[in-house]
């Protein structure tokens with residue numbers, strides 16, 4: 068990730084808006100990146116403008132931090148910093164040249180933790196479907212044990228707040244899929260598996 072410090076800018080996607088068709092449609096990508104993520108970025112900058120001491124923090128510190136601010140300001144900061152971090156992580160984890168299955172060290176780690184890739188897919192889909200309302204499902208690892216786990220977060224909560232190392236995520240807010248898939252989140256999840264950048268996921272695993 069680049070541009071980790073204030074002022075935050077909306078970095079261009081690493082692929083064209085229509086590159087993930089037919090799995091994720093062009094119009095959704097435009098709205099999701101240019102409107103939704105842009106709003107998180109604008110709001111984050113607006114809050115930080117009033118707090119020069121917070122401008123020194125990088126994005127991860129802003130997501131993790133428990134800052135002494137008025138309650139409403141703290142909630143706004145937390146939601147918008149999480150919105151920027153999570154969306155960048157989500158978009159960066161997609162690719163039109165998906166390998167369609169795990170690569171590198173991550174392959175062994177998935178087999179160790181889940182038995183095989185098929186089981187991971189089943190469990191991941193179940194988790195992504197279980198998010199009530201808006202949120203994300205994540206493949207993460209614990210920094211010490213290196214063991215893989217699937218977790219979900221609500222709204223713009225992020226696993227980095229729980230000291231978990233994110234590897235892969237799916238955004239299951241309705242804005243991520245409603246235009247194309249309407250209420251059928253399961254179909255969106257199935258199709259998202261076709262555009263995962265497994266090399267990036269393996270790099271995130273390290």
Ligand code: MN3
Nearest residue numbers: 103238240243
């Ligand atoms: Mn989103």
